[in-house]
Amino acid sequence: MNEKELIEKIRESVIQGRINSEDEGFDDGYEGQPATVELIEEAVGNNVDVRGIVIGGLTSGMDVVGKNFETGKYLIPDMLASAEAVGAAMDILAPHLERAGVESKGKFVIATVKGDLHDIGKNIVSIMLKGAGYDVIDLGTDVPAEKIAATAAEQKPRFLGLSALLTTTMREMEGIIHLLKNNGVRGDVKVLIGGAPTSREFAEKIGADAHCADAFQAIEFTNSVGVA
Amino acid sequence: MTGDFRPGVIVRPYERLTKEEVGAIDEASLSILKETGIICFNEEALSLFREKGCTVEPVDERSSKVKIPSKTMKDALSTVPSVVKLGARDPRNTLILDSKVPRIYFGSGSETNVWLDTKIETFVSATNGERKRDLPVFVEERGNVERLATSAKLAEELDSLDFFIRPVNIQDEDITEMNHDVNKFYISLGNMTKHVQAGLTNLDQLDNVIRLAEIVAGGKEAFRDNPIISFITCAVKSPLQMVDDATRKLIEFAKRGLPFVVSSSPQGGSTAPIQEAGMVAQINAEILSGIALAQIVNPGSPVLYGSVPVRARMDNLHDMYGAPEFNQYNIDCVQMARYYGIPSYSTAGVGDSSTPGVQATIEKFFTHIPVAMSGAQYIHYSFGLLDRTNTFCPVQAVLDNQHIGMIKRFLAGPRMGPDDFNESLAQINKVMGSGQKLYARFVRKGLRTGQVYSHYPFESRDGEDRVIEMALDHMNGLLSRPGKDLSPGIEDEIFAQVPGLLPRLKKQRK
Numbered sequence: 001m002n003e004k005e006l007i008e009k010i011r012e013s014v015i016q017g018r019i020n021s022e023d024e025g026f027d028d029g030y031e032g033q034p035a036t037v038e039l040i041e042e043a044v045g046n047n048v049d050v051r052g053i054v055i056g057g058l059t060s061g062m063d064v065v066g067k068n069f070e071t072g073k074y075l076i077p078d079m080l081a082s083a084e085a086v087g088a089a090m091d092i093l094a095p096h097l098e099r100a101g102v103e104s105k106g107k108f109v110i111a112t113v114k115g116d117l118h119d120i121g122k123n124i125v126s127i128m129l130k131g132a133g134y135d136v137i138d139l140g141t142d143v144p145a146e147k148i149a150a151t152a153a154e155q156k157p158r159f160l161g162l163s164a165l166l167t168t169t170m171r172e173m174e175g176i177i178h179l180l181k182n183n184g185v186r187g188d189v190k191v192l193i194g195g196a197p198t199s200r201e202f203a204e205k206i207g208a209d210a211h212c213a214d215a216f217q218a219i220e221f222t223n224s225v226g227v228a
Numbered sequence: 229m230t231g232d233f234r235p236g237v238i239v240r241p242y243e244r245l246t247k248e249e250v251g252a253i254d255e256a257s258l259s260i261l262k263e264t265g266i267i268c269f270n271e272e273a274l275s276l277f278r279e280k281g282c283t284v285e286p287v288d289e290r291s292s293k294v295k296i297p298s299k300t301m302k303d304a305l306s307t308v309p310s311v312v313k314l315g316a317r318d319p320r321n322t323l324i325l326d327s328k329v330p331r332i333y334f335g336s337g338s339e340t341n342v343w344l345d346t347k348i349e350t351f352v353s354a355t356n357g358e359r360k361r362d363l364p365v366f367v368e369e370r371g372n373v374e375r376l377a378t379s380a381k382l383a384e385e386l387d388s389l390d391f392f393i394r395p396v397n398i399q400d401e402d403i404t405e406m407n408h409d410v411n412k413f414y415i416s417l418g419n420m421t422k423h424v425q426a427g428l429t430n431l432d433q434l435d436n437v438i439r440l441a442e443i444v445a446g447g448k449e450a451f452r453d454n455p456i457i458s459f460i461t462c463a464v465k466s467p468l469q470m471v472d473d474a475t476r477k478l479i480e481f482a483k484r485g486l487p488f489v490v491s492s493s494p495q496g497g498s499t500a501p502i503q504e505a506g507m508v509a510q511i512n513a514e515i516l517s518g519i520a521l522a523q524i525v526n527p528g529s530p531v532l533y534g535s536v537p538v539r540a541r542m543d544n545l546h547d548m549y550g551a552p553e554f555n556q557y558n559i560d561c562v563q564m565a566r567y568y569g570i571p572s573y574s575t576a577g578v579g580d581s582s583t584p585g586v587q588a589t590i591e592k593f594f595t596h597i598p599v600a601m602s603g604a605q606y607i608h609y610s611f612g613l614l615d616r617t618n619t620f621c622p623v624q625a626v627l628d629n630q631h632i633g634m635i636k637r638f639l640a641g642p643r644m645g646p647d648d649f650n651e652s653l654a655q656i657n658k659v660m661g662s663g664q665k666l667y668a669r670f671v672r673k674g675l676r677t678g679q680v681y682s683h684y685p686f687e688s689r690d691g692e693d694r695v696i697e698m699a700l701d702h703m704n705g706l707l708s709r710p711g712k713d714l715s716p717g718i719e720d721e722i723f724a725q726v727p728g729l730l731p732r733l734k735k736q737r738k
Binding site for chain 2 (some may be wrong): 075
């Protein structure tokens with residue numbers, strides 16, 4: 001397989017939402033064929049230009065996935081499968097991208113706040129952001145404000161995503177923003193909040209930069225802000 | 229039974245009555261037949277009953293009371309086939325009704341006079357001219373041959389509809405009592421490949437109707453093997469009166485070995501006791517008397533146990549279908565049919581509401597689900613009926629199709645085989661080894677194959693209630709598909725051999 005064919009295969013694998021060869025695709029008949037992980041490894045082994053892989057394979061594939069979702073052909077599971085495939089590809093490509101001087105779209109720290117164990121929404125946002133090319137640091141659930149603020153100071157992310165599903169735990173968010181200010185990093189990080197009880201009004205009240213109802217709004221916001 | 233047939237859904241029956249209660253109803257019904265008797269207005273039936281040892285006592289110059297001994301009744305029941313096959317133009321649409329197998333099928337019915345058209349109009353708020361809403365407007369039209377053809381074409385496309393009983397009457401000026409039957413069967417058979425069932429308006433037309441069905445099925449022999457049409461008789465008018473005309477039809481269907489329904493439709497509170505025990509004992513006696521007559525005429529005659537017990541509304545004595553008692557009566561009857569080993573023709577899905585909407589949906593679901601759960605083999609009245617059984621609304625039929633599909637999916641048996649567990653355990657292992665621990669990607673296969681229910685298809689993206697508007701769009705899409713016309717050769721043969729068909733029904737071909 002030459003370079004062009006390999007990148008096209010990677011793109012196809014992303015569209016099909018396949019991480020490795022045992023995965024099924026959106027369409028029938030893919031099981032057993034090399035998928036994103038195997039193809040990326042082959043490409044890296046063949047010294048294929050990593051920019052070409054990212055732009056021609058991963059990003060181009062996700063563009064098709066996004067369009068298929070908009071038209072209703074794809075549903076959330078299909079989007080997530082493709083985003084996970086891109087995420088797996090990025091894990092392999094990360095050191096190569098760094099060596100090639102290619103920057104990611106930015107670091108994104110994400111966490112469910114203290115006292116709250118809900119993580120479905122947060123996980124979906126994580127997968128989708130990773131699939132969209134962000135360097136995601138997922139701190140998990142029930143994360144103390146101090147840990148979030150410390151990670152923000154240490155990792156210097158472009159974005160911080162806070163999730164809460166309870167009216168009792170969403171109040172934590174205001175304290176975290178307060179800590180970011182105290183640590184002197186608030187100006188360097190955009191804070192996105194989400195979760196069922198949150199709202200745009202609540203985001204404004206606590207001084208967050210955006211309220212995102214779902215992963216798509218999160219990506220829309222981060223892309224609108226641009227890479228640091 | 230082997231070969232192609234519609235799979236239906238085999239349910240684990242919900243049973244309302246205990247074995248003892250079923251026995252008590254049987255005993256009560258036999259007692260009604262033996263002691264109270266049935267008033268019979270048909271001479272041939274009286275003579276047949278008399279020959280089988282029944283007591284016949286004159287009531288007046290037009291009728292006599294027949295008292296059926298329990299032995300006669302039991303002998304008659306012993307010859308009823310436990311399996312009835314209803315054929316179809318497309319053999320894959322054949323229905324196998326096996327009294328021992330609670331495989332459920334849903335179909336249409338009622339022969340309403342009113343056809344309810346749906347239009348969407350834009351309304352402007354009286355208090356805020358900027359606010360506009362598209363809302364459904366319903367227009368009543370008379371049933372006619374074109375609308376019957378449309379209903380048959382639609383029924384062909386509704387995937388949850390397993391059989392067709394015409395939902396709308398043909399009231400055209402050129403339709404007469406003498407040509408009514410051939411035209412209604414021709415229109416039905418000419419637009420669909422599923423089983424067609426109807427009552428017969430005029431017994432003199434039976435030969436013509438059968439000839440029509442034989443041509444469509446491919447000949448006399450083919451029709452015998454694949455009975456693409458069947459009939460409904462309501463020989464017993466409640467309470468406990470065997471009427472002349474319908475009884476003549478019952479006898480003739482039985483003589484010819486045609487499959488047919490022996491149906492009774494008492495109304496609790498007016499033509500039957502409102503109490504469950506009394507209602508079910510009476511309707512059971514009524515149905516059994518008709519079935520007994522069919523078996524006396526022709527032992528082994530294929531019949532369905534047809535129960536349409538309803539409740540009377542006490543403000544106007546109209547039928548009431550969305551009543552809790554309706555479910556009780558009907559489920560009891562399904563159990564009685566199972567007890568006798570006769571396939572059950574039951575009833576569900578009629579809206580008392582006169583237009584589609586919240587009330588109609590509640591009333592329909594309220595009977596669709598429990599009657600389906602009872603394991604009735606053949607559930608009629610289930611598509612598009614509103615205003616009790618007076619109105620057929622095709623958009624409502626589209627909604628009912630969706631809802632019945634959901635019910636069938638819900639009632640489908642659990643998938644708990646070794647492969648299901650192996651696949652699930654592999655999935656659990658994979659997900660637990662991943663970072664985000666989400667199963668969403670494994671839903672994809674099920675979504676594509678239809679094993680996983682996606683979402684309510686008439687839900688609008690903007691959050692407005694556009695269910696009826698979207699169902700209307702869906703219906704128009706279904707009706708724009710190519711029709712299942714008969715071949716020109718078959719059509720020519722029918723028009724050459726079957727008198728009474730309206731020439732305008734012949735499809736215009738280039």
